[in-house]
Amino acid sequence: MRYSDTHKAETHDRLLQIAGRMLREKGPQNLAVGELMKEAGLTHGGFYAHFKSKDALLIEALERVFAGGRNKFERATEGMPPRHALGAYVDFYVSTRHRDGIANGCPVTALTSDSPRQSKKFRAAFDAGVKRLVGALAARIGEARIQTEDSQTLAASILSAMAGAVAISRAVSDKRLSDEMLEAARESIKARLGVTDADLAKEKFPRSVRSEVLQ
Amino acid sequence: MRYSDTHKAETHDRLLQIAGRMLREKGPQNLAVGELMKEAGLTHGGFYAHFKSKDALLIEALERVFAGGRNKFERATEGMPPRHALGAYVDFYVSTRHRDGIANGCPVTALTSDSPRQSKKFRAAFDAGVKRLVGALAARIGEARIQTEDSQTLAASILSAMAGAVAISRAVSDKRLSDEMLEAARESIKARLGVTDADLAKEKFPRSVRSEVLQ
DNA sequence: CCTTTTATATGACGAGCATCATATAAACCG
DNA sequence: CGGTTTATATGATGCTCGTCATATAAAAGG
Numbered sequence: 001m002r003y004s005d006t007h008k009a010e011t012h013d014r015l016l017q018i019a020g021r022m023l024r025e026k027g028p029q030n031l032a033v034g035e036l037m038k039e040a041g042l043t044h045g046g047f048y049a050h051f052k053s054k055d056a057l058l059i060e061a062l063e064r065v066f067a068g069g070r071n072k073f074e075r076a077t078e079g080m081p082p083r084h085a086l087g088a089y090v091d092f093y094v095s096t097r098h099r100d101g102i103a104n105g106c107p108v109t110a111l112t113s114d115s116p117r118q119s120k121k122f123r124a125a126f127d128a129g130v131k132r133l134v135g136a137l138a139a140r141i142g143e144a145r146i147q148t149e150d151s152q153t154l155a156a157s158i159l160s161a162m163a164g165a166v167a168i169s170r171a172v173s174d175k176r177l178s179d180e181m182l183e184a185a186r187e188s189i190k191a192r193l194g195v196t197d198a199d200l201a202k203e204k205f206p207r208s209v210r211s212e213v214l215q
Numbered sequence: 216m217r218y219s220d221t222h223k224a225e226t227h228d229r230l231l232q233i234a235g236r237m238l239r240e241k242g243p244q245n246l247a248v249g250e251l252m253k254e255a256g257l258t259h260g261g262f263y264a265h266f267k268s269k270d271a272l273l274i275e276a277l278e279r280v281f282a283g284g285r286n287k288f289e290r291a292t293e294g295m296p297p298r299h300a301l302g303a304y305v306d307f308y309v310s311t312r313h314r315d316g317i318a319n320g321c322p323v324t325a326l327t328s329d330s331p332r333q334s335k336k337f338r339a340a341f342d343a344g345v346k347r348l349v350g351a352l353a354a355r356i357g358e359a360r361i362q363t364e365d366s367q368t369l370a371a372s373i374l375s376a377m378a379g380a381v382a383i384s385r386a387v388s389d390k391r392l393s394d395e396m397l398e399a400a401r402e403s404i405k406a407r408l409g410v411t412d413a414d415l416a417k418e419k420f421p422r423s424v425r426s427e428v429l430q
Numbered sequence: 431c432c433t434t435t436t437a438t439a440t441g442a443c444g445a446g447c448a449t450c451a452t453a454t455a456a457a458c459c460g
Numbered sequence: 461c462g463g464t465t466t467a468t469a470t471g472a473t474g475c476t477c478g479t480c481a482t483a484t485a486a487a488a489g490g
Contacts, residue, residue: 008437027332029244033478045480046438054478102331108383113328115386116317117242123388130387130396149403156399157376164379165372168323171330172345173338181345184371188364188407223467248448260450261468269448 012050015040019061020068021103024110028058028118058118059125065107066129073136081203082144086137087195093162094186096179099169108133108159109166134159146194154192161189227265230255234276235283236318239325243273243333273333274340280322281344288351296418297358302410304352308377309401311394314384323348323374324381349374361409369407376404 018039022031033054034044051057076092077085092098098105108130115126137155146154165185169178190196233254237246248269249259266272291307292300307313313320323345330341352370361369380400384393405411 011437027244027328029242030332032476034476042437043439044478045440045482048479049437108386109328111328112379112382112386113242113324113326117245120388123386127387127389127392130383131389131392153395153399154403156396157380157403160380160383160396160400161372161376162379163383164327164377165375167327167382168345168375168378171323171327171338172342173335174342174346177342177346180368181371181375184368185375188369188372192403192407226467247446249446257467258469259448260452260470263449264467 008050011040011042015050015057016061016064019057020065023058023061023065024105024107025103027111027114028122029114031058033057055119055122059122062107062111062122062125062129066125066132069106069129070132070136082140083193083195083203084200086140086144086193087190087197087200089137090158090162090186090189090193090195094165094182094189096169096182099166099178099182102170105166106163109163109170112163112167130159141193144193158189158193161185223265226255226257230265230272231276231279234272235280238273238276239280239320239322240318242326242329243337244329246273248272270334270337274337277322277326277337277340277344281340281347284321284344285347285351297355298361298408298410298418299415301352301355301359301408302405302412302415305373305377305401305404305408305410309380309397309404311384311397314381314393314397317385320381321378324378324385327378327382345374356408359408373404373408376400 015036019031019036022036022039031054033047036057037044037047047057051060073089077088080088093106098109102110107126111126115123118126134152134155137158138151141151141154162185165181169181172178172181187196190199230251234246234251237251237254246269248262251272252259252262262272266275288304292303295303308321313324317325322341326341330338349367349370352373353366356366356369377400380396384396387393387396402411405414
C-alpha cells in the first residue's frame with residue numbers, strides 16, 4: 001500500500017512511543033517485537049522496515065524516553081525559581097505516583113539493573129541521558145546557590161539517591177516498607193537541598209500549582 | 216546412581232551458589248536452567264529433582280545471597296566500633312570494586328529493576344532482605360548515636376543512596392561518569408553519617424585493616 | 431487506467447527456553 | 461551378590477522469540 005509521505009514517519013514514531021512504555025514496564029528483554037507490533041495494530045513482519053534490529057529499536061526508544069522526560073521537566077518547572085523547581089522535581093520523582101507509574105516514569109529508575117546487560121550502544125544512550133539529567137539538576141542547584149559543594153557533584157549524588165529510593169520502593173512487595181523508603185529518601189534529599197516545605201515557605205513563589213503539573 | 220546421604224544436599228547447595236552468581240550477573244530472566252546445570256557439571260533434566268520450578272530456585276538463591284551478604288558484613292566488621300563499621304561498609308559498597316563485581320555484590324543493587332517484574336514470592340524475599348539490611352545499618356547508626364533523625368529512617372535513605380549510586384555506575388558505559396557517580400555518592404553519604412576519613416581519624420581504632428576484609 | 435512504488439502482511443526458520451516422562455546406572459541393603 | 465533405590469541423564473514437547481524472504485495491495489503518477 002502506498003501511503004502519504006508522512007505515514008511511515010508517523011508509524012515509526014508511534015512504535016517508539018509504545019516501545020518506550022513497554023521498555024520501562026517489561027524491561028529490554030521482555031519487550032517482544034511481535035507484541036510491540038500488535039499493540040500498534042500491525043503484524044510482526046513489518047518491524048524490520050522501521051528498525052534494523054531490536055537493539056536499534058531499544059536505543060531509539062530509550063533516547064526518546066529521556067528526551068520526553070527532559071521536556072516534561074522543563075515545561076513543568078518553567079518560570080519557577082530554581083529552589084522551587086528542585087523541590088517540585090524531588091516531590092515528583094520520589095513519590096508513590098512515580099513509583100506506581102513505571103511505564104511513564106524516569107528510565108534511570110526503571111532500567112538501572114537492566115542496562116549493564118545491554119549492548120554498548122544502549123549503555124551509551126543511557127550515559128547521555130544521565131549526563132543531561134545531572135546537568136539540568138546541577139544548573140538549578142547552581143542558580144539556587146546551594147553552595148555546600150560542587151553543584152555537579154551534588155546533583156549526581158541527589159540523582160543516585162532519588163533513583164535508588166524509587167527503584168527499591170518498586171522492588172519490594174510490602175507497601176509499608178515501600179512507602180517508608182520513599183519518604184525517608186524524599187525528606188533527606190529535600191533537607192540536603194534546602195527545599196523542604198518549611199524552607200520554601202519563606203519565599204514568595206506560590207507552591208500550590210506544582211504538584212499537578214509534573215505528571 | 217545411589218550416592219552418599221549428603222550428596223544431594225551438597226549438589227542442591229552448589230546449585231544455589233552458582234545460581235546466586237548467575238542471578239546477579241544475568242538477571243532472573245536470563246538465568247537459564249540448562250546453563251545452570253551445565254555449570255554445575257550436570258544435565259538439564261535433573262533440575263526438577265532439586266527445585267519444583269525455576270521461580271522456586273530464584274527465590275532460594277536470592278535468600279541465600281542476602282544471607283551471604285549479611286554474614287560477610289558481620290564477619291568483616293565484628294569488633295569494630297559502629298562508626299568504623301559504617302564507614303567500612305559505605306567504602307565497600309560504593310566502590311569501583313563492588314561495581315565491577317556484580318556476581319558477588321549486593322542483590323539490592325544488582326536486581327532492583329528486575330524485582331518489580333518477578334513473582335510476588337520473589338519480591339517478598341526481596342522485602343525480607345532489604346528489611347534486615349536496613350535493620351543492621353540502623354542498629355549501627357543507633358549505637359553510633361548519630362541522632363539527627365530516626366536511625367531506621369536514616370538507614371533507609373542511606374541504603375537507597377548507596378544502591379542507586381552503584382546501580383547507575385553500572386548502567387553507564389562512560390568510565391569517568393561512572394567513577395564520578397560513585398565518588399559523589401560515597402562522600403556525601405559518609406558526610407551525612409559523620410564517618411569521613413577525617414571524622415574517623417579523631418578516634419583511636421586502626422582503620423588500615425578494613426579495606427581488605429570486605430570482599 | 432495501468433504501472434510502479436512501498437508500507438505492511440504472511441509465513442517460515444532456527445534457536446532458546448521451561449518442563450516433564452522415562453531411562454539408566456551405581457551404591458547400599460539384605 | 462543381586463535387587464532395590466534414587467540421583468542424574470536422555471530425549472521430547474510445546475512455546476516464544478528475532479529475523480528474514482516473499483507476497484500483497486493500495487495509492488500516486490503518467
